[in-house]
Amino acid sequence: MLGWGGYDLPQLYPQYVSKHGGLFRYEAWRSEEDGIQRLAEGYPADVVFPCSYKLNEWHATGRITHLDTSRIDNWDEILPRLKQLDGAIRDGKPVWVPIEWGQASIVFRTDLAPEYVHNETWSILLDKKYTGRVATFDRGVDIGVVAGLLAGIPDVRDYTDAEHVAKTSSTLQKLLGQVRFVSNDPAPVERALAAGEIVAATAWNESLARLKQQDLPVKFMNPREGAVTWVCGLSIVQGTSHLDKVYDVINAMLSRASRAWAIEEFGYGAATREAFAAVDARLLAARGLSKNPEKLLQGAIFQAEIRGAAAFQELFEQAAGGF
Numbered sequence: 001m002l003g004w005g006g007y008d009l010p011q012l013y014p015q016y017v018s019k020h021g022g023l024f025r026y027e028a029w030r031s032e033e034d035g036i037q038r039l040a041e042g043y044p045a046d047v048v049f050p051c052s053y054k055l056n057e058w059h060a061t062g063r064i065t066h067l068d069t070s071r072i073d074n075w076d077e078i079l080p081r082l083k084q085l086d087g088a089i090r091d092g093k094p095v096w097v098p099i100e101w102g103q104a105s106i107v108f109r110t111d112l113a114p115e116y117v118h119n120e121t122w123s124i125l126l127d128k129k130y131t132g133r134v135a136t137f138d139r140g141v142d143i144g145v146v147a148g149l150l151a152g153i154p155d156v157r158d159y160t161d162a163e164h165v166a167k168t169s170s171t172l173q174k175l176l177g178q179v180r181f182v183s184n185d186p187a188p189v190e191r192a193l194a195a196g197e198i199v200a201a202t203a204w205n206e207s208l209a210r211l212k213q214q215d216l217p218v219k220f221m222n223p224r225e226g227a228v229t230w231v232c233g234l235s236i237v238q239g240t241s242h243l244d245k246v247y248d249v250i251n252a253m254l255s256r257a258s259r260a261w262a263i264e265e266f267g268y269g270a271a272t273r274e275a276f277a278a279v280d281a282r283l284l285a286a287r288g289l290s291k292n293p294e295k296l297l298q299g300a301i302f303q304a305e306i307r308g309a310a311a312f313q314e315l316f317e318q319a320a321g322g323f
């Protein structure tokens with residue numbers, strides 16, 4: 001498998017390990033772009049681990065093939081909405097198996113900002129009461145989506161309209177005037193939240209899990225404006241000579257045991273309903289999840305390629321000159 005670092009763990013493939021006596025060869029890419037390039041150049045992978053917003057680029061390599069869903073044990077357990085994401089189907093046939101998802105939202109200290117416990121909104125980042133006590137992402141594309149949500153533009157993945165860019169740019173200036181720092185690295189964000197240096201920050205699910213382990217009063221918002229959601233899964237490389245083992249990998253990773261373990265250890269949502277049924281409700285809540293994944297995903301803003309990303313990146317770099 002060619003995929004993300006940190007996924008060469010036997011707990012993620014219990015059925016495969018039991019059947020074959022050990023793990024398959026796992027190669028971690030430096031970035032998803034690196035993985036796409038390596039596959040395009042002929043890297044001999046059998047299965048890859050794409051995220052939905054990059055599926056069209058993976059298809060462009062010419063090496064992704066269709067799935068035989070009759071060979072995927074838990075296919076019918078997968079949340080239907082995830083199967084329909086852009087790029088998941090080619091020529092009327094599935095080419096990608098959703099495995100897990102996570103969300104970018106606001107993690108905040110409920111003891112320091114109690115008025116937001118029942119008022120979950122991205123607007124906490126612009127609350128003048130907390131000037132200098134919030135933090136946000138530092139990558140143009142990520143912070144662009146946050147600024148777009150705060151600006152209220154129709155599609156936070158589209159910055160081709162000059163009026164929407166101007167509105168988002170103005171909001172970005174206000175946001176950067178509010179923050180204590182910007183960072184895509186969760187470590188300094190978690191340290192600052194733990195110390196009470198900041199009361200709220202943009203973060204991914206896994207930060208909540210680590211902060212909860214410190215017994216801190218924190219909450220992962222389900223904002224009324226929607227949460228930014230990534231989904232990653234598996235695709236088969238055309239011409240693999242190990243097709244039976246590839247389906248063993250897919251079935252192992254999509255199994256109830258694997259997905260429940262990933263929820264508990266990583267705090268990511270599972271693509272299958274049954275995984276949520278296997279995890280204690282209190283532990284799910286501590287991960288910012290619940291027994292009803294469909295409800296959590298109702299307002300999801302699924303990651304997609306940002307249209308006009310280069311123009312917005314330039315705006316961000318100009319606005320963030322001091323950071």
